[in-house]
Amino acid sequence: MNPYIQYMYSYPHKTAYRPLPAVNLRDYAERLQGPGRSLYLHIPFCQGKCGYCNLFSVTGANHEDMERYLDALERQMGQYRQVLEPGNTSFSDFTIGGGTPLLLTEKQLDRLFYMTNRYLNLEAGCNMVIETAPNQTDRERLKILKAAGAARVSMGIQSFCREELNTLKRGHDPDKARMALDLLMSFEFPCVNLDFIYGIPGQGTESLLRSLKEAASYGPQEIFLYPLYVKHGARLEREGMVLEPEKAYEQYREASSYLRANGFCQDSMRRFVRRRKTEDRREFSDCGFSASLALGCGGRSYVGNLHFCTPYAITTGDCMRELKTFQDTADFTRITHGIFLSEDEEKRRYVIRHLLIRPGINQDRYQEWFQSRLLEDFPLIAQWMKEGYAAIGKGNYLALTEDGMGLSDYLGPQLISDKVAGRMREWEDVHGLKKWAYGSLQGQPEKL
Numbered sequence: 351m352n353p354y355i356q357y358m359y360s361y362p363h364k365t366a367y368r369p370l371p372a373v374n375l376r377d378y379a380e381r382l383q384g385p386g387r388s389l390y391l392h393i394p395f396c397q398g399k400c401g402y403c404n405l406f407s408v409t410g411a412n413h414e415d416m417e418r419y420l421d422a423l424e425r426q427m428g429q430y431r432q433v434l435e436p437g438n439t440s441f442s443d444f445t446i447g448g449g450t451p452l453l454l455t456e457k458q459l460d461r462l463f464y465m466t467n468r469y470l471n472l473e474a475g476c477n478m479v480i481e482t483a484p485n486q487t488d489r490e491r492l493k494i495l496k497a498a499g500a501a502r503v504s505m506g507i508q509s510f511c512r513e514e515l516n517t518l519k520r521g522h523d524p525d526k527a528r529m530a531l532d533l534l535m536s537f538e539f540p541c542v543n544l545d546f547i548y549g550i551p552g553q554g555t556e557s558l559l560r561s562l563k564e565a566a567s568y569g570p571q572e573i574f575l576y577p578l579y580v581k582h583g584a585r586l587e588r589e590g591m592v593l594e595p596e597k598a599y600e601q602y603r604e605a606s607s608y609l610r611a612n613g614f615c616q617d618s619m620r621r622f623v624r625r626r627k628t629e630d631r632r633e634f635s636d637c638g639f640s641a642s643l644a645l646g647c648g649g650r651s652y653v654g655n656l657h658f659c660t661p662y663a664i665t666t667g668d669c670m671r672e673l674k675t676f677q678d679t680a681d682f683t684r685i686t687h688g689i690f691l692s693e694d695e696e697k698r699r700y701v702i703r704h705l706l707i708r709p710g711i712n713q714d715r716y717q718e719w720f721q722s723r724l725l726e727d728f729p730l731i732a733q734w735m736k737e738g739y740a741a742i743g744k745g746n747y748l749a750l751t752e753d754g755m756g757l758s759d760y761l762g763p764q765l766i767s768d769k770v771a772g773r774m775r776e777w778e779d780v781h782g783l784k785k786w787a788y789g790s791l792q793g794q795p796e797k798l
């Protein structure tokens with residue numbers, strides 16, 4: 351069997367979004383009032399396209415292209431300020447992702463922070479997160495991040511093995527990654543996260559463990575371990591790469607137990623956090639419901655049951671077209687593409703956003719939110735408990751077991767509703783893509 355069906359980091363998938371007529375952000379400003387909101391800025395430029403990537407990113411942009419993008423982003427911030435100011439919206443979380451944000455010049459990076467602070471209200475002590483890549487990590491840019499107060503810097507290393515990086519078509523070499531990592535650690539950001547990939551054709555478990563051991567020796571606070579997917583629209587799909595999911599699953603088991611035995615707590619199938627002396631387990635937070643605004647092209651916003659973004663684009667041509675549309679947009683408060691979630695879909699989202707991450711779902715809070723019981727709404731989870739994939743622990747939390755967590759990408763997709771799965775299939779049909787196997791899985795996973 352294939353335990354790697356789909357990564358469920360949010361719900362519903364963007365392929366379930368559709369054009370929305372006559373929706374304006376002003377009409378939903380009330381849902382964004384007050385403190386504690388999340389802000390995401392998407393910088394969609396990359397040096398080269400990694401073989402496995404179908405994220406919203408473009409390559410080959412020059413200085414002027416990036417300036418035009420920042421000009422549009424500034425217009426969007428100005429218009430959003432008018433919507434947000436009357437309700438005193440402020441942000442406690444601020445993430446800059448991409449793409450490769452540090453591909454911006456130092457001046458552009460300064461400008462990005464300047465305009466964010468000018469137009470939007472970041473709270474004191476706002477948790478600032480930024481993504482980077484080895485080739486774009488240098489002293490000057492890190493100084494800018496430090497001065498801006500970045501709390502978490504995440505670097506995509508993927509492997510310390512040259513052949514594996516070549517297979518992934520990842521544009522840095524291991525020595526460059528080591529130099530960038532030395533430099534990054536010397537800045538002593540509160541949290542450094544390093545991303546790695548397993549399941550790469552030709553990658554032995556020994557090689558994976560060597561990469562992780564080397565990564566851990568730098569002392570990062572977090573390591574994310576991603577299974578390789580051949581995603582729609584990605585270069586590896588066009589080149590016909592074939593994966594070996596059962597081998598990947600074996601690698602996952604070895605690598606996760608290595609990290610757990612060497613000072614890391616496992617929070618989800620992908621997230622490993624360095625254990626501290628005083629164990630500060632993640633507190634319960636209703637992460638499925640906090641309002642989150644994404645600015646720029648490619649990020650998505652969650653405003654109550656209204657989710658929206660620019661139309662989903664995975665090919666270079668489509669990304670370029672959306673980028674141009676974004677740069678030419680006059681009124682950013684008009685929401686043209688997204689979805690309104692029904693209560694059933696909100697429940698599914700809540701479960702997906704909590705169950706796949708420790709500490710799991712607090713069943714009492716679920717009942718308070720929805721006035722119904724978790725296990726009555728989701729008999730499937732009761733079945734998982736019988737199978738040993740989920741269990742109820744302290745404080746009435748329902749969480750995946752270690753076995754269940756390793757199967758997150760198989761169990762999670764079973765929580766997709768038929769309606770959303772239908773929309774996703776429809777999107778694939780329209781775009782002439784192969785079927786993904788989500789939403790309609792029958793029966794239980796075989797024991798591995």
Ligand code: SF4
Nearest residue numbers: 396399400403448449
């Ligand atoms: S994986 Fe990251 S660095 Fe690579 S192309 Fe995609 S967005 Fe760019």
